[in-house]
Amino acid sequence: MRDLADSVGVPWPQLEEVTTREQYLHAVHTFSVGRVAGERYQSGIGPFLDELTCRGIAFDRQESSHLFIADMQLRPDLADLWPLPEGMTFHLNLTPPFGGPESEPEDDCTEEELDRMVSVLGPLTMNVSWGCSWRGVPDFKNCGIQLCLNSVWTEQHPEPAPGEFGVWVALGSRADWSPAGKAWLRDSGLILGKPQAG
Missing domain, CATH: 3.30.70.260 (ACT domain)
Structure with a gap:
């Protein structure tokens, strides 16, 4: 995904809410x-x-x-x-290593910080999202990736679904259906499922 992003730094991942018992039990061991x-x-x-x-x-x-x-x-x-x-x-999004009270989703993190964040997520357990500007998309507002683990992404929020997982790619509300957005999807080489509105 980094090859498709058009930013120098690595965006700061944000943990989504804990929606399942399995996610909570994982969080107890880490946070x-x-x-x-x-x-x-x-x-x-x-x-x-x-x-x-x-x-x-x-x-x-x-x-x-x-x-x-x-x-x-x-x-x-x-x-x-x-x-x-x-x-x-x-x-848990204000808990180290995912930041503190002063952290903002727009902050950039280092490779080392990103590695620490990935290490505490655990195998197929927590939901996380991060914003990034996609190379070739003229407007990067609301662009990013949403990783849903043991839940599904439905109309802008995760819903519990133990055993389910998926990755959502957002091109931003202004680029989703534009010619540039369609060209980006075509040229990205990603195999994507059915588009979701919102």
Whole structure:
């Protein structure tokens, strides 16, 4: 894929949310803290937070009028909480080696940093995406690659599907169906499946 990219640095990969129990169990062995967030008034969120409290989970909360965000210590005995209630998400994307509070998706990483990130992903476990400008595409906004492991990519977000995996190539909303985008797909040599809108 690097041969098709038109950027000097290596884009900073971003971990997508943990959507399956298998992903969480893998994360427990690699990460120490994750970020849980959700709509405070959505059905099922209150009992979920009560259950965490009953299990002795201590976390820092940030609450706005409708949003709940908490940094939570990862423990193996919490795996039975997956899948999470609808409207609740769990992210590891601000956890080293995938960055910290100041990291941005547009940052470039070194080859060594990328190797460290790949080493903690594990075999066919976590979802990850990274942006890149494709050589020959006139506008690189929203360009990149999405790797979905044990889930599938559906309308801009991953959905749990243990045992399923795929790689999505995004040319960006302005280049997807343009002549330049079609030429890029033709000339890339990639064998791709059915295009997905969005």
